[in-house]
Amino acid sequence: xxxxxxxxxxxxxxxxxxxxxxxxxxxxxxxxxxxxxxxxxxxxxxxxxxxxxxxxxxxxxxxxxxxxxxxxxxxxxxxxxxxxxxxxxxxxxxxxxxxxxxxxxxxxxxxxxxxxx
Amino acid sequence: xxxxxxxxxxxxxxxxxxxxxxxxxxxxxxxxxxxxxxxxxxxxxxxxxxxxxxxxxxxxxxxxxxxxxxxxxxxxxxxxxxxxxxxxxxxxxxxxxxxxxxxxxxxxxxxxx
Numbered sequence: 001x002x003x004x005x006x007x008x009x010x011x012x013x014x015x016x017x018x019x020x021x022x023x024x025x026x027x028x029x030x031x032x033x034x035x036x037x038x039x040x041x042x043x044x045x046x047x048x049x050x051x052x053x054x055x056x057x058x059x060x061x062x063x064x065x066x067x068x069x070x071x072x073x074x075x076x077x078x079x080x081x082x083x084x085x086x087x088x089x090x091x092x093x094x095x096x097x098x099x100x101x102x103x104x105x106x107x108x109x110x111x112x113x114x115x116x117x
Numbered sequence: 118x119x120x121x122x123x124x125x126x127x128x129x130x131x132x133x134x135x136x137x138x139x140x141x142x143x144x145x146x147x148x149x150x151x152x153x154x155x156x157x158x159x160x161x162x163x164x165x166x167x168x169x170x171x172x173x174x175x176x177x178x179x180x181x182x183x184x185x186x187x188x189x190x191x192x193x194x195x196x197x198x199x200x201x202x203x204x205x206x207x208x209x210x211x212x213x214x215x216x217x218x219x220x221x222x223x224x225x226x227x228x229x230x
Contacts, residue, residue: 003160004160031216033216042220042221042222042223043205043207043218043220044220045217045218045219048216048217050216055216056214056216056217091160091161093161105163105166106151106163106218107163108153108160108161109160110158110159110160111158111160113158
């Protein structure tokens with residue numbers, strides 16, 4: 001079991017450019033999450049997919065952030081017109097269908113560190 | 118909105134001494150509590166999950182939950198230098214948003230030989 005795979009591990013962009021981050025969840029997992037981690041705010045929920053359908057995007061900044069899950073084997077987080085305050089580690093996590101019922105575990109990838117100059 | 122606070126911010130213990138970390142939460146309907154560990158530039162590793170008052174042991178890691186006091190703690194028995202990492206408390210509430218974890222900002226644990 002390869003775990004949750006995130007690419008790229010590091011990305012540097014200039015202000016105003018677009019950044020796309022990729023996540024491959026653990027095979028067979030139906031729940032996929034994106035979290036953002038900064039020193040100041042800690043870990044913050046961004047968005048949640050279940051069986052590829054978007055369930056909750058309440059943590060996503062509305063204007064420039066978007067997430068998709070076109071198939072069960074990958075999800076993308078896209079940030080348009082990146083700003084320095086978008087610099088963070090973006091973590092993807094996946095879980096089996098039991099997540100949320102006091103069972104199951106949430107498995108995190110190693111994250112994609114985004115630096116916006 | 119759920120608030121999760123961890124203390125202390127940093128903790129140094131000697132190898133073999135017990136390490137105790139604290140976490141308080143604000144929403145009394147919370148029913149799902151997890152402790153994660155994060156080594157530098159790595160993902161999160163789940164250590165122990167607890168869902169009812171009392172204690173839950175997983176190897177050298179023991180979680181204690183007291184929901185009336187809005188408090189959950191993690192105790193690490195016989196810590197090793199390899200246990201040096203950031204420890205994160207994560208909480209979710211019951212009901213429709215039970216999938217969403219709210220994290221504390223972590224305790225940086227350093228274990229000295």
